[in-house]
Amino acid sequence: MNAKNLIKRVTIIGAGNVGHNFGKAFRQAGYVINEIYSRTQSSALLLSQTLNCDYTTDLKSIKSNTDLIILAINDDALETVINQIKIKDKIIVHSSGSTPLSLFNDKGFKQYGIFYPVQSFSKNETESLENIPICVEGNNDNTENLLYSFAKSVSTKVYAMDSKKRKALHVAAVFANNFTNHMFHIADDLLKQNKISFEIIRPLLEKTAGKLKTETPLGAQTGPAVRNDLKVIESHMEYLKNQKDYQELYGLITANIFKAQKKK
Amino acid sequence: MNAKNLIKRVTIIGAGNVGHNFGKAFRQAGYVINEIYSRTQSSALLLSQTLNCDYTTDLKSIKSNTDLIILAINDDALETVINQIKIKDKIIVHSSGSTPLSLFNDKGFKQYGIFYPVQSFSKNETESLENIPICVEGNNDNTENLLYSFAKSVSTKVYAMDSKKRKALHVAAVFANNFTNHMFHIADDLLKQNKISFEIIRPLLEKTAGKLKTETPLGAQTGPAVRNDLKVIESHMEYLKNQKDYQELYGLITANIFKAQKKK
Structure with missing residues (x-):
């Protein structure tokens, strides 16, 4: 499966270290960064300028013309943020090492999963994801395959891994x-x-x-x-x-x- | 001061990781390895063959035609070994990070000091001391200068450092x-x-x-x-x-x- 046929536009939730690194890597790999969300306007603006894309500070209004919503935020904010996302028919993933896939259960999403990079990102420098291991998991085979393929398009080291191992x-x-x-x-x-x-x-x-x-x-x-x-x-x-x-x-x-x- | 005028022949006490690394580095720098001592004949023999020099397993009989005796043994064996060394008119040093210079006090030695490499040596591979920091200390200025110069001839990073700092x-x-x-x-x-x-x-x-x-x-x-x-x-x-x-x-x-x- 080629992810690029099914995932073209990506929404990034969070404009911190991880959001920055994701944004640059996805853009570099040929994806369109559809929109950036951050709680704070200055962070959202900064990253949107770097990536030359739209931004918002209102979770409820994120644009629906996206293929993948990726959460790049602190673990303890995950649940609150997920509860506010109204778009249920797109693939949604988080990037946390510790949080189980089951956090997405019973929230109305059809396709959800994990995109966890095994790296500690710095504020000051962005790096290619090429050599960074990425662990993916999906709520069904179709989603997992799609995420695997998506991860493979930005990194050479992709592992399908369940929440317990992760x-x-x-x-x-x-x-x-x-x-x-x-x-x-x-x-x-x-x-x-x-x-x-x-x-x-x-x-x-x-x-x-x-x-x-x-x-x-x-x-x-x-x-x-x-x-x-x-x-x-x-x-x-x-x-x-x-x-x-x-x-x-x-x-x-x-x-x-x-x-x-x-x-x- | 050029150490090579005053130190030509070196005796190494101990044929473990540190002894091996010292022996090769000193030989490479142009010093004569006068003799190797080890408690066990097999270790002494092995290192003496590598360095093409004499060996002994009897501390009391180490040869007096040496310029520097360097102890490359475990900290807890230092005192016992030092007490058995009869040659008192040559420079003697240990290579321990934790043991103070004062261990040599009142043992009859005239010139003594420290030659401590800030590195963890492996059994399997010998490495050049060139980029390894060496800390030296001497019981008087003359000895310390001589050890500094000796260390400088095998490493680019030499520090004069007292026992407390070390x-x-x-x-x-x-x-x-x-x-x-x-x-x-x-x-x-x-x-x-x-x-x-x-x-x-x-x-x-x-x-x-x-x-x-x-x-x-x-x-x-x-x-x-x-x-x-x-x-x-x-x-x-x-x-x-x-x-x-x-x-x-x-x-x-x-x-x-x-x-x-x-x-x-």
Whole structure:
């Protein structure tokens, strides 16, 4: 199936990071951005100018001459927004990792689904979706096939995945992205306290991610917890005694590494 | 000062990952590897063959015709090993991030110091020290200058750093390397439980490290904790209810991210 025969015009609900990235990628792939919706006029206007399309701040009045409505908004706003959408005969999808397909159940939509990109988008830069994995799900085979084909037209890595698996993936992504980034923040903070440049640990960061090209994270693990180097661990815990949050995290993650290595 | 006038022959104590990497880098830079020591004959032999040099398994008999003795062993073995070294008139250094210079005090050595590479070395591959930051410290200016010059001959990034700062750096490196790697392991485990390939989060890993080229980790933070998306956080905690270790880590790191963002 070629999505472009059935999906030509796309409406984007939300003008944040995800909306920006979607808009540019869809336009680039040859789709018409029919309309942008945002709660705030300035955001809606900004993105509509970038994409050279119409915009609205009124959900009830979104134009019906569209083929796909894609929600690019925070998870906790999804239900409220979905309840306000009057157009029921077009395909509607959300882009959330955690929210099940069933959120669309019994709202009167005929065709609905998920278009979830496994990426963390930045405010400042738009990127091609080409190498970003996209997970799709549909309320029936026809919808799922259509969404698969649509996703394939913007990304080379498309996965059909049910809501349960997608949630597991989203939890994993939080560990692999948000939590690792927080570890980097703690490192940065500890370095700043000592007037040491973050640059000094950059080769280490690059090595850590690089190793995972050829090894599993469990196999690639190094450090005092793996060596069972209790002297070092104690001295680090002592170092962090006045920074209880960091000390607590240090202790808990170290204990977790012990356990993971034992199970190996 | 040119280290090569004063340091020509190097003795390496330890034939593990660090010993291997040091040996190859020093040899490449034109130093003579005088001798390798390892507790176990097979390790000592293996590295001595790689480096085409002598080896011993008896610390008391290491050859005195050396200019620098470098300890490349686990932190918890340092003191025992140092106590057995009879050669007191040569420069001796350890390569530990956490162990203070004062470990060498009152052991009879005249010149001692630190040669700490900020990197996590792999068993399987040796790498050039050229782009790896090296932190040096000496018991007096003369020794420190000599070690600085020696380090400069193998790496472009050399820092004179006291033991207190070096410990802070080591704690930071554990967060930035070992703990991030454990987050990747948890992600990998959660994906495996659902038969999802680790490949699906690879673009995310690369983005996370890449963003830190232009932003601080605090500024680059994304995810449910930053968005204060309590619904998603609750659903993730619920998802992890049968994996208490992961759930506990999820809760603690999320709480830490909240706090860090508030302080911004």
